[in-house]
Amino acid sequence: MSKNPLKLKIAYLYPDILQGLCDKSNVEVFLKRAKWRDIDATVQVINKNDKVLSNKFDFFYIGGSNTEVMADVIKYLKQNQDEIAVASALNVPILAVNCGYQLLGNYFQLHNTTQIDGLGVLDVDSIATNYCYSSSVVGICEFLQNKTIAGHENHTMITYLKSGVSPFITLTRGNGNNAKDKTEGARFNNTIGTYITSPLLAQNPHFCDFLISQALRIKYKCRIPLTPLCDDIEWFSHNDILETK
Numbered sequence: 001m002s003k004n005p006l007k008l009k010i011a012y013l014y015p016d017i018l019q020g021l022c023d024k025s026n027v028e029v030f031l032k033r034a035k036w037r038d039i040d041a042t043v044q045v046i047n048k049n050d051k052v053l054s055n056k057f058d059f060f061y062i063g064g065s066n067t068e069v070m071a072d073v074i075k076y077l078k079q080n081q082d083e084i085a086v087a088s089a090l091n092v093p094i095l096a097v098n099c100g101y102q103l104l105g106n107y108f109q110l111h112n113t114t115q116i117d118g119l120g121v122l123d124v125d126s127i128a129t130n131y132c133y134s135s136s137v138v139g140i141c142e143f144l145q146n147k148t149i150a151g152h153e154n155h156t157m158i159t160y161l162k163s164g165v166s167p168f169i170t171l172t173r174g175n176g177n178n179a180k181d182k183t184e185g186a187r188f189n190n191t192i193g194t195y196i197t198s199p200l201l202a203q204n205p206h207f208c209d210f211l212i213s214q215a216l217r218i219k220y221k222c223r224i225p226l227t228p229l230c231d232d233i234e235w236f237s238h239n240d241i242l243e244t245k
Contacts (some may be wrong), residue, residue, distance in 0.1 A: 005040040006224065008215050011057040013046045013100070017073045020098055022199040023063030029201040030059065033208050037227045039216075052080035054087040058215040064098025064197060067110055067128065067156070074103055074116060081119050088121045091218050093211045094191040097200065101185070101193030102126040102157055122193055123162040124186050132156050136241055137176065137196055139169030139184055146206045150241035151196035153184070159193070161186050168194050190214050203241065205234040 012027050027043060034041035046052055065073075077084070084104075088094055094104075102108040105124040107115045118126075134154045141149045149169045159177045161167065167177070168185025176184030176195070185194035190211075194200065201208035209226055216224045 005038055006216060006220070008034055008039055008041040008058045008212070008219070009056065010041065010043045011046055011052060011060045012043050013052075013060065013062040014048070014073055014076060015045060015063065016047055017069050017076075018063045018065045018099060020064035020197055022197060023061070023097060025199040026063070026095070026097065026201045027061050029199065029208055030061070030211065033201075033205070033229065034212055036229055037212075039212070046080075048076050049079065052083045054083040054090070054092065057087070058092060058219050059211060060084065060087060060092065060094040062094070062096045062100030062103065064100055067099060070099055070103060070108060070110065071113070071116055073099075074118065077103055077119055084119060085121055088189055088191040091190045091214070093214045093218075094121070095211065096122075096191070096193040098155055098195055098197050101195065102159065104191065104193055105159065106162075108157070121191055122186050122188055123165050124159050124193070125162070126157045126159040128157055130156075133175040133195070135174050136244060137169075137171065137174035137184060138242060139171040139174070139176070141169045141207070143187070144206055144210055148238075148242065149196070149200075149204050149207060150238050151200050151203055152198035152241075153195045154197045155195040157195075159186065159195075164188060168192055190218075202234060203237045205229070205231045205238075 104121045105118045108126040167183035
């Protein structure tokens with residue numbers, strides 16, 4: 001490693017409560033792909049009642065879990081609502097998966113409950129359904145050079161995008177937010193929400209590298225090219241989803 005390495009600090013929000021199947025893997029992939037390029041990347045776990053300062057972190061990750069915990073975790077998230085909103089406004093990358101995606105929206109509606117206010121960082125609304133959306137997902141992501149995103153969705157909520165929010169991908173396979181409009185996820189600035197719960201960053205290394213590049217660009221206020229990596233295994237996994245019917 002060089003004497004004065006580039007540095008990135010990752011905020012991993014509430015993994016003691018929000019711990020989906022692949023959340024730890026996503027954080028680890030971001031960390032490893034940065035370190036393999038001699039970027040001094042570190043992870044700080046944010047637990048209940050921890051204070052988040054937007055200027056201390058270069059990438060935020062918030063994962064998924066069972067919907068039953070959402071009403072509890074939003075209380076802790078709201079303690080850091082202003083700081084997370086500032087980070088989003090400054091284009092600091094934020095990746096929110098499954099429940100994390102819903103928590104960043106305006107509100108979410110679980111079964112047999114009233115609406116619960118979210119953080120309002122993404123202008124989206126989420127409502128529970130009686131159907132489990134579980135299938136492979138393939139789509140086109142317009143802001144990536146290699147535009148294909150592949151993975152697996154698993155959720156029971158429908159999320160409706162409002163003004164100023166773009167879909168994460170336009171689907172060629174899968175259900176996504178809403179089977180009617182064939183889109184998946186949401187993007188505002190560098191804040192991205194998705195229902196792809198497979199190891200998204202492992203199966204889509206180009207997307208992980210986009211997040212790393214954006215984190216470096218915002219932190220150092222310039223474009224920093226990333227050293228290419230050998231991604232044969234990652235692309236094999238990616239292409240396997242594309243080829244599976």
